[in-house]
Amino acid sequence: MPSAWFYRLKAAQRDLIERCGGIIRAGEKCSASKTEVGRWNNDGYPDLMPLSAVIQLEADCSMPLVTAVLAELNGRRLADTVDAGELANASMMASHAEVVVQAGELMAKGALAFADGRLTPAEAAGIDRQCSVLERAVSELRLAAASARVGGLSVVGGAK
Structure with a gap:
């Protein structure tokens, strides 16, 4: 195993x-x-x-x-490099909303999986897949936040 x-x-x-x-x-x-x-x-x-x-x-x-x-x-993390020009048009609100949606999906999957007091291998795999989706959404939100720290972003329409 x-x-x-x-x-x-x-x-x-x-x-x-x-x-x-x-x-x-x-x-x-x-x-x-x-x-x-x-x-x-x-x-x-x-x-x-x-x-x-x-x-x-x-x-x-x-x-x-x-x-x-x-x-x-191995107890390490990769450092992200951020290209501020590429990320200048990132939408902080959209990225945040996606994280909230995906976190909700993960909670729902967990609640369904744990409802009967057992966690099957298929349920564990489904939770893992949803974690991957959430992880991707969080990564995109972090990139948008990094871009906002470089030059700021307009989160409600308009220019910077």
């Missing part, structure tokens, strides 16, 4: 494959077969992505999803 770190890596791989356009497109980007990428995407297989695939796919989607988990597993 694999340990928690294994499931955390598999979840990051799933997120990376999804962000790169799915199993077929991810396979094309890193020269892997659909079957191989499918095994990377499935918790039921012990296959982990080779480093070359991680590097290529993270570059494709511009998100260090697997690398961040590897850092986390």
Whole structure:
């Protein structure tokens, strides 16, 4: 039975494959077969992505999803770099609203899963998937907040 770190890596791989356009497109980007990428995407297989695939796919989607988990597993965090020009049009309110919605979804999933006093592997996987969605929303909110700290943003229409 694999340990928690294994499931955390598999979840990051799933997120990376999804962000790169799915199993077929991810396979094309890193020269892997659909079957191989499918095994990377499935918790039921012990296959982990080779480093070359991680590097290529993270570059494709511009998100260090697997690398961040590897850092986390070693007690480290990646530092984000923020391009203020790129983020100048970020909507702080929209990002915040998305975090609130996704947090509500996570609470609802948890409440349903725990209602019978049991947590099945499928329920745990569903909670993990929702955590990933929430994590992405929080990351986008943090980027919007960082942009606002650089030059300020108008959160209710109009210019800065």
